Amino acid sequence: MKKEILVLLVIAFGYTINAQTIDPLVTKDAKAQEVWVDSILSNMTIDEKIGQLFMVQAYSNLDIKHEYFITQMIEKYHVGNLIFMQGTPEKQAALNNHYQSLSKIPLMIGFDGEWGLDMRLQNTYKFPWNMTLGAIQNDSLVKEFGEHLGKHCKRLGIHINFAPVVDINTNPANPIIGNRSFGESKENVTQKAIAFTQGMQKYGVMANAKHFPGHGDTASDSHYTLPVLNFDKARLDSIELYPYRKVFDAGIGSVMTAHLNIPSLEPNTDLPTSLSKNVVTNLLQNELGFNGLIITDGLNMKAAANYATSAEIDVAAIKAGNDMLLIPQDIPASVRLLKQAITLKTLSEEQLNFSVKKILKAKYWMGLNNYKPVVLENLQEDLNTIDDELLHRKLVKNSITLVKDAKKNIPLANLELKKIAYVKLGDDSGEHFVNMLKNYTKVDVISDSNLDGLIAKLKPYNQVIVGFHKSNNHPWKSYKFEGKELVWLQEIARQKNVILDVFTSPYSLLQLKSFTNIEAIIVSYQNSKLAQELSAQAIFGAYILQGKLPVSIGDEFKVGHGIDTYSLSRLEYTIPEDADMSSKKLTAIDSISKIVLKKKMAPGFQVLVARKGKVIYNKSFGYHTADKKTAVKNSDIYDLASLTKILASLPMIMKASEDQKIPLTASLEDILPSFAKTNKATVSVKEILSHYGKLKAWIPFYIKTQDSITHKNSGTYYKSQSSSDYNVKVAENLYIRKSYKDSIYKYIKEVDQRENEGYKYSDLGYYLFKEALEEKYGKPLNVLAEKEFYSSLGADRMTYLPIEKFNKSEIVPSEKDDYYRNQLVHGYVHDMGAAMLGGVGGHAGLFANANDVAKMMQMYLQKGFYGGRRYLNAETIDTFNARYYADKNNRRGLGFDKPQLNPDVKATCGCVSDESFGHSGFTGTYAWADPQTEIVYVFLSNRTYPTANNRGLVRENIRTEIQQIIQDAIID
Missing domain, CATH: 3.40.50.1700 (Glycoside hydrolase family 3 C-terminal domain)
Structure with missing residues (x-):
């Protein structure tokens, strides 16, 4: 007999330690909490106590009649709690303050925001649904989500948020839970629920586990009918009740009782579990040992409302062991019936006091002992922050x-x-x-x-x-x-x-x-x-x-x-803060854009900024031309002018260097034997790339094809229609004699070298590199660049000869030419020399949008690697991104422009590192990359519209001013 008693004691003891032993409503200053609760409770009338049991629906999008109703509920019936529904945060905050001012005891404000305040309120943040969060493997992100939601609720004066849903959605046909559940794994659901709870309650906003004892395996919606769960107790213990035990142990403050029919728990199949003493008192409180706040699901839902009258349901819910009635439908009748039950002793005043004391303890836990009105200023900004967006991105990426x-x-x-x-x-x-x-x-x-x-x-x-x-x-x-x-x-x-x-x-x-x-x-x-x-x-x-x-x-x-x-290692697209940049500071670019457009420095332009491999700013401004008919889009392509040097010729020269076809130490006669007996024969590849080879800046080849008096194009060289001899297209209805290319190279061979050594920027070397590359690889430069780089990079909007690939509406015109082509240059290269070569030059001819320019620049920044492919060796990038004539006051690298050595020169903002590199273009283009800050910056415009004399963009250093803004936007 003694042995049997001992076994029973062990079982009882074991059972007790599995039940919740903590009181989640007790605060760290428990004695002060107890004093506050007792002082209020001891001075309350029966009516005031009963009023604390109700949480009434309040709307911020209804009329004055509804506001009067809520006022009456507070003043006449002492309602102690409100749940706000649809509306706006501004109106809710104002009403919250008003209603609180009417209440003797601070109101507990509830809210149903499972995925954020957006669940009920307009213009608030919408985080992912639980099913999405259930796919995340890092539970700390779910905790962070709980923290953000806690901050939002706290800011709006919400004290309890009816979340998380801890239902285990084992029934795919469930019509009401589904996406609201973290999933079908009881372990995953539990871990996510605990993480969310810890995050939200950290900010003093009470979490609520719903829908007890488990709504996940139902095939009907309790809003409309009473769902049935025909599971035995063992199954319920194993699945449905599993997360509740765990979240109770983790300290969740409240639980919501669901309107379900579970015969194994409640033999009266007409009685919803929310109204069942067997479920609410015996199972939830006694067996599971839950000491927190117990709140019914909405009592307007058909699964409960169909059982009896509203007042009878409310009384039954309290008798069953619930502490609070959510969305009661008839407060006056419920008050009368509850008072009658106390008089008749079918409901003891001790039970009433027990629930009211728990509600008051919860209010103290929520900080309502030190109530402060909601601050109305900056509410929208505080509820929709950059940090919310950053978290949202992390949640989605990880799901x-x-x-x-x-x-x-x-x-x-x-x-x-x-x-x-x-x-x-x-x-x-x-x-x-x-x-x-x-x-x-x-x-x-x-x-x-x-x-x-x-x-x-x-x-x-x-x-x-x-x-x-x-x-x-x-x-x-x-x-x-x-x-x-x-x-x-x-x-x-x-x-x-x-x-x-x-x-x-x-x-x-x-x-x-x-x-x-x-x-x-x-x-x-x-x-x-x-x-x-x-x-x-x-x-x-x-x-x-x-x-x-x-x-x-x-x-x-x-x-x-x-x-x-x-x-x-392809570019991501995100917000500035995701790359430690300031959105607010980058808005200065938008301000500069207004100046550019107002002063007509360019009819339109694109600006792209990337950092740490992430595009964080990519905008288009203005129009294609001054007629403002076609707005610039991010997909539109611009004439890149001299950016062609570093985006077409230079990558091919790098490759040729690696392939030992064009060594840096080679002389011009080595790579182009036809220059063997010219005054340029011994100029090295390194000197040409550094603009240190004594080459003249440029030769206006087109002038040699015009009448010296009328300055009109000579019929000897041009025709308006293509033929076998005139098949090099310069522009619309303008074809140059195909043999003229030889003349161009003859002029370059014969032109005098500059007498003095030193830096002089020159286009001529890139005419020569184009010729050398095409001879070495046996293909035109445009074909080579496309094959070796653009195609695999996904730079489908970077090309020579854009008119052959794109609709004109996607190509931004460059100039109203009245000196050579005598037309709007649209879809054809602006540079006259490149045009005379048929649109493909080593120094000009490339078109692209800012996004594709950024891909090439990012490839350089990543030391030749992009999209899972190694295009160039890291050593090659380093070799070309270096100055070799700095002691001669030459800032240039090999092909790349570098930051100025002379502070009076405005090649950059003067704020980038010495490791940085890039180039600028005549048409108003600019591309720059800085390995130190990991920034890629691209600016594309047609500042040459309407004419090349439009130099405001250059004169006011707009491109480098924007570069300074970008640098200043870095968050340390």
Whole structure:
């Protein structure tokens, strides 16, 4: 007998230590808390005590009649708590202050903000849904999310946020939980819930575990009916109750009781669990030992409201053991019925006092013993911060999950071999996804009204990206494919290499009968702008994917599955603070833009800034021309002028140096034997690249082809139509005699060298390098640059001869030429010498947008590596990015411009490091990279419009002024 008693005691003791032993409502200054609570409780009337049990719905978007109703609830019925619903933060804050001023005891303000204040309030921050967060492997990020939400709630005067959802969503058909759950793994759900709770409660905002005892495996919505869970106690202990025990031990302050029918817990199948003493008192408080605040789910929900009258439901909920009634529907009747129950002793005053004391303890925990009104100033700014955006980016980046990659396609490499099409499925927009994909390479959007037409259009493509885009408005929106879309997807996948990117719930994949023909599958979880942009970046290897599925997709992909990727060191696209830059300081660029446009220094321009491999500013300003008909877009391309030297000729010279075809020590006669007997024969490659080879600055070749009196183009040299002898196109309806190229090189050979040694910037050397490169490699320079660099870099908007590839509407004109071509130079190179060579010069002729210029500059900054490929050796980059004649007051490197040695020269802002390098161009272009600060800066304009005499941009040093702004925006 004694042995049996001992066993029972051991069991009892073991059971007790598994129950919660802490009181999450007790503060560090417990004695002061107790004094405050007791002093208030001892002076309260029965009516005031009953009033503390109610949390009433309050709206900030309703009329004065609603405000009067809430006022009456506070003043007449002593309601002690409000839950704010729809509206705006400004109006809620004002109403909060007003309502608090009416209440004898500070009101507890509740809110339903599972993914942020955006769940209820306009113009507030929207973080990802729980299902998205469930894919994250780093729980500290979820804690950080809780911290941010805690700050937001605290700022707005919210004391309890009804989150996190700790339901384990084991039923894919669940109509109300789904995306609101962290997933189907009880361990993952629990870890995420604890992390979130710790983060939010750190800022004095109480968390709330919902929906007890577990709403994850229901097939109906308790807003409309009473869901049934036919599980035995063992199953509930193993799954549904698991996270509650853990979050209770972690100190969560409150729990929400759900309206469910669970026969194994409550034999009365008509009685919702929220009204069941067996569930609320016996299970939650006694068995699990929860000492925190117990709050019902909304009592306006049909699962509860259908049980009895509103007042009867409220009384039943309190009798069951709930402390607080959420959204009661009839306060006057409930007060009467509760008072009657106390009189009749069906509800003891001790139980009432017990709950009221807990509510007051919670209010002290929330800081309401020292209540202060919400500060109304700067509310919008405080609720939408840069830090919120940075966290949002981290959450999304860490969630996106690569589910399948049969051919190791992700990330996409070898872009020169890819012809990519994008096909949209779903009923929402994929605009941001497509735009970001296009930042990396050429991607064509293909659509058709019928499948046969679509398949025919896809024939030329060897890579198809299918984006499935569903509404991101709220987590209850449908995530399903239409039947037609499933057929189209399988047929596309049968014929093409497909990457399927799902911008909705992973449960959408359950509809696919087969995954066999789909080479790669990515789950991006939501169709937000950020998810679209970051998913596109991951496809091209800008950062690594490491998310894991929070739910299973049948037997094909189990919970926790996900394939980690690797980075290809391509540019990312983000916000300045993500690269330790100041958004606020960079707005000074926008201010300068207004000056440029107002003073007509250029009709329009592009500015791009990247740091640490991240593009953090990429904007276009103004128009193509003064008529303001075509606004400049980021995709528009400009004549780069002398940037051609470092973006076309120089990379090929570097390669030729590595291939030992053009050694730096070689002389001109070595690389071009035809110069053997000229006055330039012994000039070295190193001297020419350093602009130290005594070459004249330039030769106006076009003047030699004009009548010396009329200054009109001579018919000897030009025709308006192409022919076998006149087939070199200079501009629209202007062709030069094909043999004139020989004359150009003859003039260069024969022209005198400068008498004095020293630095003199010259274009002539690049005419010679072009000729040497084409002889060494047997292909035109434009073909070489495209093949060796642009194509694989994904620089599809960097090209010579743009009129052959792009619509004129995408090309920015450079000048109204009234001296040579006598037309608007549009789609043809501005430089006269390059034009006379047919548009392909070693010194000019290249066109691009700022984004593609940045790719080349970033490749240089990364010592010749980009997109998973080594283009040039690091040693080569270092060799060319060095001065060899600095002692002769020559700042130039080999091909690259370098910071000025003379402070009076404005080659740079004077604020960049000596390691930095770049170039400027005659048309108003500039590209610069600094290894020390890891900054790439690109400025493109057509300052030569309407004429080359428009020198305001140069005179006022706009390009280097912007460079100074960029430098000043670095956050130490």
